[in-house]
Amino acid sequence: MTLQEAYNFFESLKIETTKKSEIRIYEKFLHILSELKNRDFTTDEIQSIETELDSLSLKSNPENRKKYFGKALHKLNEYLKSTFSLIPGGYYITYGIAIGVAFGPVLGVLFGQFFEKSLGISIGISIGIVVGLLAGQYLDSQAKAAGNVL
Structure with missing residues (x-):
């Protein structure tokens, strides 16, 4: 899954839900993905990030979306921290x-x-x-x- 595909996916999820807790998680994903798109990464680094996005199985349809995507967000943050030393604000x-x-x-x-x-x-x-x-x-x-x- 490319960064743009993931961004579009979370945009669509954000539009279709009304739960504020889910919207916050989707907005965090969108923020991270937009920041990643704006950074200068090599092709190998971008492929590495996209491979990590694929491993999160974001397009699966879980029963508890908030819990599932919250864990996926945590895994993505840990990956970015360990691989690229990138951390979220605060x-x-x-x-x-x-x-x-x-x-x-x-x-x-x-x-x-x-x-x-x-x-x-x-x-x-x-x-x-x-x-x-x-x-x-x-x-x-x-x-x-x-x-x-x-």
Whole structure:
């Protein structure tokens, strides 16, 4: 499946559905495909991307479209990240916040010694989110400067 065929396919899916959650997934696909079309790739790289699109079996007719195409979108993003170092916008911010939320309670336990335990945990999570957000913004800005953001 060529990039243009995939783009047309998701355009038609977007038009025929009324579910907002499905439309968001289709719009993400459309954004990625349009960004890929605008980049300068070699013929071999384009064939590699098109082979990956074929392996996703996009033209199958699944019962749960949102789930199926959500997984396909994730696989495509992982492929682009591992092969071409291309990431979607906000990629590192998302991971930074997730890591901040995960390690925030550890900070909260430490702060809980000085404050009430529940207050310490909430402060720890807040600090973790802020630190993760700042680290993610920094990494996203570096990726954008390098031209690796879709």
